Amino acid sequence: MTAVMKLKTLQGHLQQLDGFCKPKIKLEQYETPPHIAAVMFCHFTFTKTFQTQYEALEGKQILDAGCGTGTLSIGAALMGSEFVTAVDIDVDALHIFKNNVDEMEIGNIGSVQCNLLDCSNFRWTNYFDTVLMNPPFGTKNNAGIDMKFLHMGLLLSNDSVYSLHKSSTRMHIQKKIKEWDATGSVIAELRYDLPATYKFHKEQSRDIAVDLWRVYKTSDM
DSSP: TTTTOOHHHHHHTEEEEESSOOOOGGTTTOOOOOOHHHHHHHOOSTOOOEEEEOOOSTEEEEEEEEEEHHHHHHHHHHHTTTTTHEEEEHHHHHHHHHHHHHHHOOOSEEOOOOOOOOSSGGGTOOOEEEEEEEEOOOTTTTTTHHHHHHHHHHHEEEEEEEEEEEEEGHHHHHHHHHHHHHEEEEEEEEEEEEESTTOOOSEEEEEEEEEEEEEESSSSO
């Protein structure tokens, strides 16, 4: 595959991937829609691509933080990353992830089952060139987990973190980034078509405004 793969081609590959069999609400497991992932990689602003604009993928060491079933990991591998390390706390999700990687016959991806937010992961401090994530948005029983993921991503990256967050949290994220002495901006505004996934969902689908952030350090953290 090539790092200049067109958006529709990449989206077509990602649409073939298997999703969660039994998503777990306590982990806020939602699949990253293929069109969102494809736009993340290929078409952020105007006609520039993720690769030419930020040089964040090709030949880089990538971390997919909270990889789920592997949409972002596989997208990054198809776009020319040197190696992708995919991390998730859920063994069941990683089984699906492995099957997806095997079906796509991709060799430059490895997975690790662990709690990303555990301090023992600090052995990876500043290790990865680029960190990708679609973190849990944070329910009332899980408030703040999105910021914990983002902060950990900054600790583990030696360059930038690209992360999806609800647009309604934009001001809060700006405040937290400033507290961390980091720099960040919204590089794309997207629409997340969230399908009914759990029993308590009353609507067949829900359209959510999401921001794609690029965040990077301005000093040692």
